Amino acid sequence: MTGQTDSKYYLKALKNILKKGHVSQQVLSDIAAKLGLNFGVIGYDENLLFGTVNEGFQSFDLSLDEIMYGRLLASDDNGRLLASMLMVLVEKELAKKKIGNEVLGLYREINMIYSFSEQISEKIDEKSIAEMALGEASQIINSTHGLFLIYEPKQNEVVELASFGLNPDREKNIHKLNILLKELISRGTSAIVPSDRILNNPALSHLKTIMYAPLKVKHRTLGMVMLGHSEEKEFTAAELKLLTTISLQSASALETAHLYQKGLQEAKEREEAIRSIHEVSQKFVPHEFIKFLGKDKLTEVSLGDLVEKEVTVLFADIREFTTISENLNPEDNFLFINSFNKRMGPIVRKNGGFIMQYLGDGFMALFPNGSQTALRASVEMHSELRIFNEERAVKDRFPVKLGIGMQNGNLIMGITGDVERLDAAIISDTVNTASRIEGLSKHYGSSILLTDNCKNNLTHPEEFDFRYLGPVQVKGKQKPIDLYECINGDSRQLLKHKLATLKTFEEGMKQYFMKEFAMAAVTFQQIVKKERNDSAAKLFLNRSAHMITQETGDDWKGIASISSK
């Protein structure tokens, strides 16, 4: 403190005790009156503080440690007594002020720590905790350098989370410091490092004084906070205590942040696990199915949930699978089926359908958008199958044949089973019929068969070409079903033939149903002559030939009854 600020400071104390209502005012006045004395007090700045002054008053200096901060002017020599008393009072006031200042200083610290711990506890990432701790430390502790370090036990390395005032070579320096820092961290104590020890370390030589405090949680030391000063200045014990407090608060904030991150990570993993279970379960029970039930997740469905919906049911079946599988061992059989299914599934989905069930040598698919999409999928499946067969031919493998049957109608989808075992199930006559129609495709040698119901449901029938195959009495059905063959799934050669003979075939069917069996036989014979692989034409040639010798009543409608599946 300079003399000037000292005298100012003393003057303030003087002013304080001469304040209105202060007891010293009264005491001074009383004594002066007893002594018959007139007096006044002025500051060193010549401002009148108390009483009155007159020309000719004697002046008595008010001073402390030879620093004059004011004067007492009195009408006679007794003023000396008042001046002495005033000086004692000022000294007392100064002592009180000093304590007050210290208390306020402590209070500031408490307040700082209070708000610091409140703020830091809200931080959840390491870096911002470190930055905040150093920011706070540098504000209350006079320092030019700061480092916030944590020890990573996995890498056995000290990592800097935040710093200030470090020189540009700090990375090099920190590397050099690594061993020292590890040692300091492992000690887990706080200390002021004497300057002679620092000077021995080249990495710290730019600092004149250093102190550090550990980042301690319970008995673990996570790292440390370090402050340094580049000028001659010893840190005080009080400053070290503050740094220690900041470190402790930071450490527990770090720990909380770690726990928080860990919790977050675990929640993420759990979510991921649930998501993958959900994904897998979707593969076992089609998501569309769950959606139809008005649910979002498989976990939401319960026994008895059901919904009725009009859909096209499609059955696809590998022909002569029994023969094929007899020549394969079980594993190859499985591989074969999978290589087939792998190609068909995407076509079903692409056309808005979903596979409800795999049936070993085939599958059942549902098309909620109607038979147009189901028929498109059927034609595509056949063309995909031709590619599949070409690939198989290269590997010298037998070709695969596919039969598809479709029916359109209402379907009840629901969850069946018992509380321990649930399954997605569909209950419908439509499913049975579709399955039977698929069975008939083998009999008629057709690649795709559909019912009139299904054909009538087409939104763009002109996309395809059909042959009418007459009514069929399907087992378990009261009424016969009109059957159509879609020829667009056939090989190019067969399709060409069928298109060329479309009218002839129609003519043959007409003759057949009009009981003109001989004529019909001739007509179908013409077709078969052109293409021996036209199974349906061959079938009707045989039927016509057979009927020639049969008696037919008036009620004969040409309804085919096929017992074999």
Next chain:
Amino acid sequence: MNKKIKKEKEKYMGQKLLIVDDEAHIRMLIEQTLEDLEDEGVELLFAENGEEALNLIKEEKPNLVFLDVMMPKMNGMEVCQIVKKELKLSHVYIILLTAKGQEVDRQKGLDMGADRYMTKPFDPDEMLSVAEEILKV
């Protein structure tokens, strides 16, 4: 010589500031905090409880009161209500001091007519600047 002696022109000459808290150390802290204002001519007054505070407010009509809420013999809320609602001393600026964690009192205090509210432990720098800001007006 007389000519040289002059009365100082002080910034906040004649303004009064009342500090009310039942805890002596808090009064001392606030006094110490607002010490600089005294140099500027602000007169600091003190009261240890609500009753004393109310009497001082009536007599001295301070410009600013730092009023603790939790006090024996009439708490800060009551004092505030009487000053603002009954005595209608709207020019007496009242800052309520409440302990941290009792922030629920905030709205209640404002309803009682308090002009502002501060939590303890208070930030000394903030308290000083708030006081200066209010006394300036």
